[in-house]
Amino acid sequence: MSKFAKDLIAGMTEAVAYAGGEKAGAAVHVVEVPDVRAIRRQLHMTQHEFADAYRIPLATLKNWEQGRRAPDAPAAAYLQAISRKPLVIREALQQG
Template sequence: MSTFGQDLIASMEEAAAHARGEPTEARTRTVEVPDVRALREQLGLSQHAFASAYRIPLATLKGWEQGRRQPDATASAYLSVIAHLPDAARSALQAA
């Protein structure tokens, strides 16, 4: 068997062990995803107003809220900024 084949089998075995909760050398990364709808409602904004104020495509916002998509790490960080500093985030975007 080729080296590639051996590596592929070893990788799949490690992935299966990780999925079973067994200790492995696999690295994991957790991205905290904010509740976008709750954030928007807390700010008292409609979907259109929130998307417009923070320059988020409306279709993207709707996808997040409806659970069809999840914000990636960068979008999650941006949403955290909006959650903690909504006025500053909006002001920074108006200045740009």
């Protein structure tokens, strides 16, 4: 079975338990996969510009946008931070 399938089952199991009132240990953590392309286009940047600005390898960014690969948890968090505070993060990366 694929990991994705296992995650789905785990998530559903938790959701069912939650709906059933078994709150104990039923932390439903849906890992939001951000829409990388939407974030990038909001900033009016090409893939190349975006990749350079936030130090994401261009090939990796392409894979994410094409759906061939999914950003892992910290990358997803990073992207969410970028979408919310693009300027602050660019500044943080640019200095030293």
